[in-house]
Amino acid sequence: MAVAAVRRLAATAPVPVFVARGGGTGLLPVELAFDARLRLVVSPRHATVLVAAGRFPGPLGVAVDRVHDQLPAPRGTLWWTADVDGDRPAALRDASVVTDADPVGSVVALHRDLCLGRIRSDAAVLADDPPNRFEGRGDHGQGGEGMMGGVPWGRPMAMTGDDRDGLALDRLPVVLGPFLPGFPNGLRVHAVLQGDVVQEAKLEVLDLGSGPRLDRLDPAAGGAQHDLRWLAEALRLAGLGALAVRAARLARAAPAPASRAALARLVRRSGLPAAWSGVGVIDGEDARARLVRRLDPSAPEGRSPGPSLERVAEVLVGQDWSDAVVTICSFDLPTDRAEAVIEAQA
Amino acid sequence: MTAQAEVWAAPLLTAGVLAAGAYVVAVLDAAVAAAVSGAGIGRSVLAGPLRRAALLVVQQPSATERPDAASWALAPALYAGLAAAGLAVIPWSASFSVADVEAGIVLWGTVESLAIVAIFLHGWSANTHQSLLAAYRFLAAGLSYLLLSMFVLIAAAIPAESLQLSRIVESQHGLWNVVRQPLGLPLFAVVALGSSTWGPLNLADGDDLSGGTTADVSGRPRLVWSGARAAMLTSFSAMAATVFLGGWQGPVLPGPAWVVLKTLVVLAALVASGHLFARVRTERFVTVCWLVLLPLAFLDLVIAGVEAL
Incomplete structure (x- = not known):
């Protein structure tokens, strides 16, 4: 009951x-x-x-x-x-x-x-098996050396390695993505972390296929609409969920300049630009600059094609993981863009 | 019979206040979020927290690969227990508090330090990347803000010449500590947000790390953890009201009503900050903590000391 x-x-x-x-x-x-x-x-x-x-x-x-x-x-x-x-x-x-x-x-x-139990909950689709064979190799059978290393159950374990301070600390290889908050569609990061500091990074975009699109941005207003969607994602990342909702609502309707300006004001006052300053600098521009550019409704071109994945990967090295996520989000990497398709067709 | 009733009344009162506090936090949070998002505050603000809680009761708890199962289960309980221990030392009127221990400030300090352990444990024991990364960065911030609290609370104890909270409330007769030591309350608010991992200092459970220490937690364990965080925020607000806003003192209304009112004011401010200010960057927060906030906290202590002389 x-x-x-x-x-x-x-x-x-x-x-x-x-x-x-x-x-x-x-x-x-x-x-x-x-x-x-x-x-x-x-x-x-x-x-x-x-x-x-x-x-x-x-x-x-x-x-x-x-x-x-x-x-x-x-x-x-x-x-x-x-x-x-x-x-x-x-x-x-x-x-x-x-x-x-x-x-x-x-x-x-x-x-x-x-x-209400009217339909059954989805069953698991993958078998609960270790994706890698590892047993019986290495000193403890986990596949590595000594008590470290190896890939038990498909998860690489840490091995020691030199860090930026000249110490030999654990280096943990991780694969993060593709559906993480702030990540563009299909992005996967292969990183080596020491603590939470990125030591090595490689960015990969998984195949996104081709065919009809769900998002059909109006080429005239498409840029502004895309910027608002991006802003909604960025604000959520920064812990400003309520402002993200506001940005999402504006993205749905062609917003009056006044309501965009009001949102921009709230974002500036939130301290987000300050929190992003100095993060992910490429070509003299940091995450703050990229954010502020998209806040300005009068700026005609909020978007840029974005740097290559290799350059972004270079910037990630030496950052802690939280900054790495901000960096990735701030570039708005064009992995899957309606306007990119429109431009290609034009 | 009476003695037995008294034994049970204290923990029941504490648990009841914390449960009510957690509900109020959830309602305030929903109301502020609705206002900031421009959606407008509706009736769902009141029922929403209960509905979400019901969903977590129905939901299956998650399993991860080789978690530290005991710590994973105990961390939320420890955290909630700490919130309760902290609330127990709050005086509700001139004659009543659940546990008016002589070294109340010291007990509160223990709550703050152990809260750091509970939060780290919560992130560590799931044995998953995102939650551990969140635990790391929380720890860096936690070790930095913790000293602030000791300085500002000792400063508040100086005019009372006691570490007992009832004496600290009495010492504010006529002049609240928020006026006498204006640096205290804002610095304590930083500690409150950090220890409850809330709003701009939500480093442990941030959305950028897929929910941080909660990234792999669902169902009832998540309900307990969310409730404990809100309870911790409530305890901190009650403490702020007691130490800086004169506690139960006030005209006309009875003491407990003043404690509740003042707690709600602090609570509303802390909850609102969560929707108005972006999450701090760990590295910068640590720098600001040691180079700016800590000297300010020391200054607060010096001001209190000089005034006492």
């Missing part, structure tokens, strides 16, 4: 949604934040509904499967796509498909049905 009452209450909660952005969506899914019936969450562990937005060919599909299995039960999946004939990874095989502009209604209904 009490359990049923709790389930009914849970069914009315704002739906925690984790969005995996694939190919052909750009930053469009960021706009979902505007709707009070949803809560965009930053970890799949916090979500009941996984919204897989766009195309997921090859390795990106494997990544979606992995994220899918991290959602706690009760969980469900929606595939939001303009291309229903595209690659369909295991996690999306039984998912409901939404092709229209607004998936919110479907998300809310899915959450309600899951909480």
Whole structure:
């Protein structure tokens, strides 16, 4: 009885949604934040509904499967796509498909049905097996040297190595991405960390496929709209979720200059530009400058093509991981852009 | 019977106040978020926290690969317990506090230092990257802000000539410490935000690290952790009200009502800061802490000492 009452209450909660952005969506899914019936969450562990937005060919599909299995039960999946004939990874095989502009209604209904037990929670799609063979190699059978190193269960363990202060500390190889907060679509970082300092970094963009797009930016207002979506993502990263919602709402409608200016004022007062100053400098421009440029509604060209992935990787070395995330986000790397496609066609 | 009732009344009162405090924090947070986002404050602000809590009750707790299971389960409980221990020393009126220990300030200091352990443990024990990275950066900040608290609280104890909180409240008769030692409250607010890992000092559970120490936590453990963070913020606000805003003292209304009112004012300010100010950068915060805030805290102590002479 009490359990049923709790389930009914849970069914009315704002739906925690984790969005995996694939190919052909750009930053469009960021706009979902505007709707009070949803809560965009930053970890799949916090979500009941996984919204897989766009195309997921090859390795990106494997990544979606992995994220899918991290959602706690009760969980469900929606595939939001303009291309229903595209690659369909295991996690999306039984998912409901939404092709229209607004998936919110479907998300809310899915959450309600899951909480009330009307439909079954998604089963895991990956086997719970170690992806790497490692047993029996090395001193302790973990595959490395001594008590360190090796790749047990597919996770590389730390080995010692020289650091910037001349000490020999643990170096941990990690692979982060592709669906992390602030990361552009399909980006994956192969990094070696000592503590939280990046020692080596390599950036990789997974194949995003090609075909019809979900985000069709108006070429006239597209730049401003994209900047607002980017701002929503950046503000969420900085812990300013409420301002991110405001930016997402502005991105949905062609905003009056006054409301954009009001948002810019709030962002300037939040101390975010100061927090980003001196971070991720390339060609004399830091993350702060890139943020401020996009805040200004009168600036015609907020966007630039962005530096190469190799140059960004160089800048990441020596930063702590939090700064590395800010750096990556601040560049707004054009991994998957509607306007890039428009330009290519023109 | 009466003696037994008294034994149970104290912990029940503390737990009740903290639970109510956590709910109020969630409501205030939703209200400020609605106002800042421009959505407008609706009735959902009141029911929202209960609905979200219900969802976490229904949700399955996450498992990770080889976690330190005991620490992972104990960290939220330790954190909540610390919030309760801290609240216990708050005097509610001239004659009543749950535990008016002689060295109340020292006990509070223990709560602050152990809170750092609980938060680090929460990030460390999941055995996952993002939560450990968040725990690292929190620790760097935590070791930096902790000294501020000791200086400003000792400064508040000087005019009272006692480490006992009831005496510190009495010493503010006629002149609150917020006026006598104007640096104290803002510096203590920094410690409050850090220890509750809230708003601009939410380094442990930040969205940029996928939720930090909570990145791999779901279901009931997450509910306990979120509740404990809000409870910690409540305890800190009550402490700020007691040490800097005259505690239970005030006209007309009874003492406990003044404590509640003043606590709510501090709470509202702290919660609002979370939506108006961006998260600090760890490296810069540590620098500012040691080079600016710590000297200011020392100055606060000197001012209190000179005044006492």
